[in-house]
Amino acid sequence: MTWNRDMLAFLAFLALAIAAPAAVYPVFLMKVLCFALFACAFNLLVGYVGLLSFGHAMFFGGAAYISGHVVKVWGWPTELGILAGTACAALLGLVTGAIAIRRQGIYFAMVTLALAQMVFFFCLQANFTGGEDGIQAIPRRPLLGLLDIKNDLTFYYVVLAVFCAGFLVIYRTIHSPFGQVLKAIRENEPRAVSLGYRVDQYKLLAFVLSAALAGTAGATKAIVFQLASLTDVQWQMSGEVVLMTLVGGMGTVFGPIVGAGVIITMQNYLAGFGEWVLVIQGLIFVVVVLAFRRGVVGELMAWWRRRAGG
Template sequence: MVELSEKMTTTEQAERGTSSIQLGILLAGVACLLAAPMFFYPIFLMKLLCFALFACAFNLLLGYTGLLSFGHATFFGGAAYFTAHAVKEWGLNPELGILVGVLGAAALGLVVGFVAIRRQGIYFAMITLALGQMFYFFCLQAGFTHGEDGIQSVPRGHLFGFIDLSVTSNMYYFVLAVFIIGMAVIWRFINSPFGMILKSIRENEARATSLGYSVAHYKLGAFVMSAALAGLAGGVKTLVFQFATLTDVGWQMSGEVILMTLLGGIGTLIGPIFGAGLVVTLQNYLATSDFPVTIITGVVFMVCVLLFRRGIVGEFYASRIGKKLGF
């Protein structure tokens, strides 16, 4: 018993050390991002930040709750359409347009989650995929989405009425601020008592139920939160590129965010950021080459699956914990 207690204490210390490493990396990353526009193309950086937030929102569901959704593009792309329509047709300010997108994504998450959480495992994944495809065809036929043309020429507008987001530097630091706020919300969520219960559900759902927790309610709450944050990323992405198209709601987008999360490491705070950066960078710098980007991405994914079963960042954390435990 004494040895077990000592082992548990060492494990807790190792996990706290890992959390400190994550926080240190995040702070260093923010410092680098503040200066990044001087060295990299701002549009590329803004795309990376949007998809990093999207991947972190998805990881909130998969990594911390254990639910694999194949339809998360519904919330990302749905918010993109809602924001684009609100800003362009209703003339709302960008912050209000993004709020409309987030609320719309949360509402979609509530509906989809209410239906999907009634099943587990592959059945849950298939239901989210089916509902995602239903929403895709809705966007194809709905009048406000303009079908295959999408909503184009979306104005960026003035943030709070006086900050001109058509200026690239203003837009970049706005996207960075949204990303930091989103990550702060995720960090607080997973480190709250609610987040602890989600982790227990992921590890042993039957035991969490036996302890008296309403598992369905907690799953639904996590699903809605994940959908809202994915919507935040989608709404901001619409203002960056000034359009919303069917690509944002297609099943391929759901596949991409799964790939990003797995590459970086599920259940880690910064793993999805790393994975999103890797995928977006490959797409950006290999887009003009003759070699198909999808093949390169597939090879990278295969190597990571074979060599880094927990993802790149996940394996790094595991090795740190292993060393502290003496393995």
């Protein structure tokens, strides 16, 4: 039953996404999709394992640099560029995750933040990242050597496909035997241990999956904007994804998509206010934490359940 409801919601989203370019310009939509995937990947960790990472920018931004470099300098095709970014993010997730999951709660967040800062300074200093300039003018090579993606509208549908693939991987993970164990760990970790689960291994796999998909999002974003820069790896990016997930609804399947949509729209349309966007974002954050702790989708679902329950 839940499955059907989620499926319907997903199909509705898909229909909306397919029709959207008629009303909104594609580059903006692609940006929303990239961040939505990023937030969904982040949510897999915080919403379903209960691990709050404050360093997810390292996977998002790191993958952006990798895909930018291999496409621009090594001349790799687009699809391999995105895959390379994903693979490197997964590898980075394996290493950082193995260190971070030894700690819990706030200490886990601090360790991920510290590691992400190390990655940031590496990106600032390394040669291939172009320092303050970043990697610019990343070419959009034809997809699979056939499909021309220089046209934004065409590329939008490719990005939509990438998003859907990533989203379905996350959805399946949540609703898999592995996902059941993750929920058990989130609900009561000592009990999961006492039932014989080596919880660190489960957390690590979840961390790697989350990192890899955050990488997919970052790599795709680099191709969309033809740019990989320090903005993508700095700690504000890690904060932004927390905000998106919180606004949309932590631990809900569709919350992060809504959250990403809201935050990106705000940044875009309030850009005229300059630095004030940050103040407004901060305010929204405070309001959400105080009044809508379940986020937009979480509150809607709770309201729906109350109504259904009488």
